[in-house]
Amino acid sequence: MSTPPRDKVQVGWICALPEEAAAAREMLDENFGTLKEQNGTDTNSYILGRIGNHYIAIAVLGQYGTTSATAVATNMSRTFSRSLKFGLMVGIAAGIPSPGHDIRLGDIVVSSPAGTCGGVVQYDTGKLVKDGKMERTGSLNAPPRLLLNAVLAMRSSTMTEVPKYLGYMEKAIHRNERTRKTFGRPDVSTDRLFRAECEHPATASTCEGCLPDWEQPRTAREDDEANIHYGIVASGNAVIKHAATRDQLGRETGALCFEMEAAGLMMDFPCIVVRGICDYADSHKNDTWHAYAALAAAAYAKELLDYVPSADLDTEKPVIEVCRRSSTYRVMPQE
Template sequence: MSASDAGKRRRSSAFSDNSLPIISKRPRTNHEEDDNDWEERQTCTSGPLSYGDYNVGWICALPIEMAAAKAMLSSIHGGLPGDSNDSNTYTLGSIGMHNIVIACLPSGHYGTNNAATVANNMRRSFPSIQIRLMVGIGGGAPGKVDIRLGDVVVGDKVVQHDFGKTLYDGSFERTDILTRPPQEIMTAVSKLRSDHESSRSQIRAILSEMLERHPSMTKYVYPGLLHDRLFESTYDHDQTLSSCDQCNPSRLMERSGRDSTDPRIHYGIIASGNQVIKHAKTRDKLSQELDVLCFEMEAAGLMGSFPCLVIRGICDYSDSHKNKQWQEYAAAAAAAYAKELLSVILPNAAPKTLTVGTSLVTGQLCTLALTANPL
């Protein structure tokens, strides 16, 4: 039986019902104690489900983003029979009550068109997906919003900044329109955002738990405040210098201190395009014209056929001082936000989905243990 036939046979009624039940209370720590008390562990490895049993589609562009996504999983599921019409390679697993399918763009193939191909393959093979996420890293657009490296930007709108036409006088007219994530997932974003008004985000606790379970992921730890440098827009990096350690410190922007190194979460417009932004003046121009918080290269390719929520960890400032030092941590921070978001959403109807307590998963008895300080 082909993968597409398997998906059709197991398609649940939830596929036609787009509403996503929201959990009224989510696990969170007592912040007067230790945030490391957050834990999510599954005591057994579940067997393979079917294509129709997966309700969350999670797309990444880079291997480090996929590694961060996999590190968020409570369990990893066995593989499913391949489909000759689907070139994607999937990682299957679960987070809480959600069954997750993760796919990464082919190595060295980036941009909106490649993202669209991966998304369309996933959509065909996994017809019961209700929650769609694009999670990874992006370049920040500091300005009226105090964005720092390691912060997370959640896209309530996406615009393709390089889509348009060149006019008779050589000027560029942008013709793309703002696209929004599905309303159903944005209600969950609103729920989590309101929770964060009265309590701290769980990102730090989730990252601590990730390192406990995966101690080899040392590159994914917070790089340190001293390595977060924002230079004046008029000060370009000297390309003969191997790092910014030798850049002129007098050209650094003065910014007020923060009371915590925890990532802050920002909500706003994400600009997507087929080119990397590495020029501060261009960054500032686009930021002012489009009111964007973040730049990336894939989301615009998804919003038509795979409307999703785009979550980006900030790894640089979209300028000539761009480097890779913050990429792993930024990828992990974005993945941790995605995991926390899923904790406030209940699946509509997902056969064989794990529940809190004891449940049967393909004949195996499994216990999902959630431990957190009470409210």
């Protein structure tokens, strides 16, 4: 099939890393290749594709950070100004396990409103008060209602039906020898959650010498499915690699994971955040789960689009109009 015109593209899929982009491409029902013509001020590179009835533009940030995410989303809004309706921020993140959330490597976290939070909190923005505590003073937008409705419909369906994202993952993993090597699920023995006080030895390049006694006891799961968690995503420009800091910020924000781009999108770009858990934001070395976690997030995003009716999407205002008509970052009064 020939490449569709730009005005057909209604969904912007944003990712930050090569393995995230590779996972996104595996989810396309049709891949139309690179976009040949775009806005003259747009420095993004796009892969165009189709998932179900939706035409998708995939863009890769090229570097970490909320500022980079903002720039990519702004450029995307220019090139697809007539048609773009919402975005998906899809990729990997560091999990924040807690007594209330049994988060494992390879699981999926989806940004969802909780209390007064729209689903994403920028943990490194606010004002410092007594004892150096950060008082967060901003509120980021929730995902658009169309996507929240799709999430609810998907959650309801997976209570009684086998979710499709599991099949999407299997198909991508087993497509050829290279995809098996890239996206195959790591052995469960490499999913090690260490107690916060057990720091990784500074001189050790791997965790082979990290003792089993250092690990947090956890009940084995009945299967190896990627589980889904809905709640708050913590976003900021600092890489968290310290378990005690992870746990503290988790308690303060109620977040389920850390990542570095979403806050730059939620300010100016109606979207939802889907993250595969690749590590535990601690000092221990583990890059083994990156590609599998990226694939899990991409597979969830593909299934989520099944629950977005094309007719409803056609009636939505383009992203560029939504941004013009509303202030997407609401700063609460400061004392």
